[in-house]
C-alpha cells in the first residue's frame with residue numbers, strides 16, 4: 235500500500251480521535267508498517283493485500299470530527315473504500331460534502347455519535363450505497379433525495395431531529411427502515427406501511443397515515459378554513475362532522491373515566507397489576523436515570539418502598555440506562571412511569587412486565603433480581619450482544635443495571651410466543667401447517683447459527699432457548715428473544731453452552747413435530763419419550779395428529795425428527811453444531827420444494 239494512503243489514513247484517524255497519535259498507536263497504524271500485510275486493526279483489505287476496502291472503527295471512544303477529505307479526496311483510497319463504519323463513538327460536527335467522492339461506498343454507518351447539522355445533499359450521489367445508518371445523533375433538516383439511490387436496503391435514522399417529508403423510497407427493497415423519533419411531517423409515502431410497522435415511524439407528531447394510528451384525513455380537516463373555499467353546503471357538512479366528533483369525544487371520555495374508576499377499585503382489592511409499580515426516569519441533560527419508586531406486590535413483603543437513585547450507592551453511573559436503539563432513547567422515561575404496566579410472567583430468571591406507552595408503543599420489561607453478574611460485566615455483555623444483529627433475533631432496546639437488579643426493555647410482541655402458538659388454543663394449531671413449521675424451524679436455526687458464529691469468541695450463547703423465548707413478530711416471523719441472558723456461572727463451559735442451545739433447539743423441533751409439551755403433566759420428558767418410541771421402530775407415531783392429516787410430507791417430517799433427535803443427544807459432543815443443523819434443515823426444505831413441484835406437475 236502506498237505511503238500516501240498510509241499517511242491519509244493516519245491523518246484521518248488523528249482527526250477522528252482528537253488525541254493525535256494515541257489511537258493510531260493502539261490500532262497499530264504507523265507509517266513504517268503496511269496496513270494490509272501488517273494487519274492494522276479496524277481495516278479490511280482486498281484479497282491481494284493491495285488496497286484498503288473497509289474501515290470499521292466502531293466503539294473506540296473517538297471524540298474528534300469526521301474529515302472525509304483524507305479518504306475521499308485522496309486517490310487510490312477514494313476508489314477502493316466501500317465501507318466506512320464509525321458507530322458508537324463521540325464524534326461531533328457535520329458530515330462533510332466531499333463524502334460524495336467516495337463513490338464506492340456501499341455502507342456508511344455513524345450511529346450513536348454526536349453529529350449535527352443537515353445531511354449534505356451530496357450523500358444522494360453515493361449511488362452504490364446499500365446501508366445508511368444515522369441513528370442516535372443530533373442531525374436535523376430535510377433529508378436529501380435519498381430515493382435516488384436505487385440499491386438502498388437499509389435506512390436507519392431514528393432519534394435525530396430530521397424534519398420535512400420522508401422521501402418516496404422503494405420500500406420493497408428495504409431490509410430495515412426506521413425514522414422514528416424525529417420531526418418528520420406529512421403523510422408516510424406509499425407502501426411504507428405495507429413493509430414496515432408503526433415502530434419504524436412513531437414519535438413524529440406531525441406524521442400521518444398507515445401504519446400510524448393518525449389518519450392524514452384528520453390532520454387535513456383541521457387545516458381547512460371554513461368559509462374561504464368551501465361552499466355553504468360543505469360548511470354544514472363540517473359542522474355535522476365536528477359535532478359528531480365532539481359527541482364521540484364526550485362519549486369516549488365518559489368511558490375512559492369509567493374504566494379508570496373500575497381499575498382503581500380493582501387495584502385496591504390487591505390484584506397483581508403494576509399500577510403502583512412505577513418505573514421512574516428523570517431526563518437530566520440527556521442522561522436517563524431510571525428508578526423504581528415503589529414495588530409491585532411481589533416485593534412489597536420484603537421492602538415496601540424503594541428508589542434506586544436514592545438508596546443505591548452507585549449514584550449516576552449505576553443508574554444509567556444505555557439506550558441501544560432509537561425507540562427508547564427518544565422516550566422520556568417519565569412517560570414510562572405514567573404508563574400502565576402489567577406483570578405477565580414470572581419465569582425462572584426474572585419477571586416480565588408489559589408496559590404501555592403513548593403512540594401505541596408497548597414494551598416488555600424483563601426484571602432480574604440478584605443475577606450474580608457485576609454491572610460492568612452486564613454492560614459489556616449487553617454491548618457485545620447488541621453489536622450482532624439478525625432479523626430473527628429480538629434486540630434489547632435498552633438496559634439498566636444496579637448491584638441487585640437488572641432491567642431489559644424489549645419491544646412487546648403481541649402475536650405471542652411459539653409456545654402459545656403450539657400449546658395454546660386448538661384453533662391455533664389448525665392454522666399451523668407443516669410448511670409453516672418447517673419454515674419457522676429453518677429461520678430459528680439460521681438466526682441461532684448466526685449468533686453462535688458472531689459471539690463464539692465472546693463465548694456468549696443464548697443459554698435459555700425454549701419455545702416461550704421464540705416470539706412471533708408483527709409479520710408472524712419467529713424472533714429469538716432474551717439472547718445471552720442466562721446466569722453467568724452456567725456459561726462457564728462455553729462449548730457446552732453452545733451445545734446446550736443445540737439441545738434447546740432440538741426440543742423446539744420436537745415440540746413443532748409432536749405438538750407436545752417439553753414436560754407433560756406427569757413429568758415425562760418429551761426427548762426421552764420420543765427416543766423410546768423411536769428405539770422400538772422408526773415410526774411416524776410421534777408426529778402431531780394435525781400434521782399427520784397432511785400425509786404428503788410424512789417422509790420429510792421423519793427426516794426432521796432425525797435432526798431433532800441428533801440435537802437432543804445426551805452427550806453434548808454427539809450433538810451437531812448449528813451450522814450443520816442449518817444445512818440439514820435446508821436439505822429437507824429443498825426435498826419438500828422438489829416434491830411439491832413434482833406433485834403440481
Ligand SMILES: Nc1ncnc2c1ncn2[C@@H]1O[C@H](COP(=O)(O)OP(=O)(O)OP(=O)(O)O)[C@@H](O)[C@H]1O
Nearest residue numbers: 579581582583584585586598644645646647651702
Ligand atoms: N417481548 C415480549 N413480547 C411479548 N411477550 C413476551 C416478550 N418476552 C417474553 N414474553 C412472554 O412473556 C411470558 C413470560 O416471559 P419470561 O421470559 O418472564 O418467562 P419464560 O420465558 O417462561 O421464562 P424464563 O425466565 O426462563 O425466560 C412468556 O410467555 C413469554 O413468551
